[in-house]
Amino acid sequence: MTGPPWAAAGRKKGIFVDAQQRRLEIARRLQQAAAPISATALAQELSVSRQIIVGDVALLRAGGLDITATPRGYLLPKTHSELLCTFACRHRSDQMEAELNAIVDQGCTVLDVIVEHPVYGQLTAPIHVSSRYDVEQFIQRCRQSDAVPLSQLTEGLHLHTVSCRDKPAADRVRKALEQLGFLYE
Numbered sequence: 001m002t003g004p005p006w007a008a009a010g011r012k013k014g015i016f017v018d019a020q021q022r023r024l025e026i027a028r029r030l031q032q033a034a035a036p037i038s039a040t041a042l043a044q045e046l047s048v049s050r051q052i053i054v055g056d057v058a059l060l061r062a063g064g065l066d067i068t069a070t071p072r073g074y075l076l077p078k079t080h081s082e083l084l085c086t087f088a089c090r091h092r093s094d095q096m097e098a099e100l101n102a103i104v105d106q107g108c109t110v111l112d113v114i115v116e117h118p119v120y121g122q123l124t125a126p127i128h129v130s131s132r133y134d135v136e137q138f139i140q141r142c143r144q145s146d147a148v149p150l151s152q153l154t155e156g157l158h159l160h161t162v163s164c165r166d167k168p169a170a171d172r173v174r175k176a177l178e179q180l181g182f183l184y185e
Contacts, residue, residue, distance in 0.1 A: 022046055023056045027065055027077045027126045031111060031161075036073035064138075065126050084163055085170045086110075087177060088184040090156045093149050095182065096142075100127075100135040102176040103162055107169050114159040127152055127160075156183060 011102060026042060039053040046053070061067050067074050091099055092155040103110050114125050129135050142149070151158040164170040177183040 019056070022048070022052075023060055024124050026053070026056055027060055027112075028124065030065075030074055030076045031066060031126075033075060036075040038073035041073065060126070063126070063160075064141075065128060083166060083170060084161055085173070087160050087162060087173065089151075089158055089160060089177060089182045090184040091151075091180075091182045092156060093152055095180075096149055096151075097135060097139045098180060099177070100129055100138070101132055101182055101183050102182070103160070103173050104129060104131055104135055106172040106176060107165055108173055109163040111161040111163055113150055114161070115154045115157070117153055123150055123153070 012090040023047065029037060029042070029045075039050045039057070042053045057067055057069075066077055068077060086104075091101060100110055110127045111125050112124050112128075116125050127138065129138050141147070162170070162173060164173065174183065
């Protein structure tokens with residue numbers, strides 16, 4: 001299995017503690033996939049039925065993840081880039097919109113937010129915002145549901161996986177986050 005060592009926290013040979021964790025794993029696998037992944041393959045890998053995967057994909061779509069179904073399986077539309085960067089950030093909840101706008105203003109896509117919980121380990125939630133409109137809609141959904149950002153669990157400290165078109169775009173994101181005082185180093 002590839003990825004940072006903390007990415008495997010909470011996982012044990014395809015068995016997940018709860019449905020939400022399984023859906024996050026499906027989203028992660030689709031984000032990393034170079035080709036479509038069938039519901040059958042995901043079901044076998046995650047030790048559940050194909051119908052459970054179909055239901056999970058429906059819930060991920062309802063949550064805003066842009067999953068496309070093809071004859072060969074599910075996939076996420078690729079952005080202009082294959083350059084994935086991780087930025088460690090820290091800020092107050094009321095600064096979330098400014099942070100997300102600073103990233104999308106550089107032509108990049110915020111794929112997810114990750115926090116390290118002392119009990120549950122790594123918690124990852126897909127965000128998938130690529131424009132100010134996307135950010136506005138995301139913030140509006142948060143406000144309407146009275147949802148608390150995951151970063152509140154960790155006193156504002158969190159990671160974002162960001163898709164950038166190229167290294168200069170990633171450098172612009174880093175600079176924008178530094179200027180706002182949000183980059184955690």
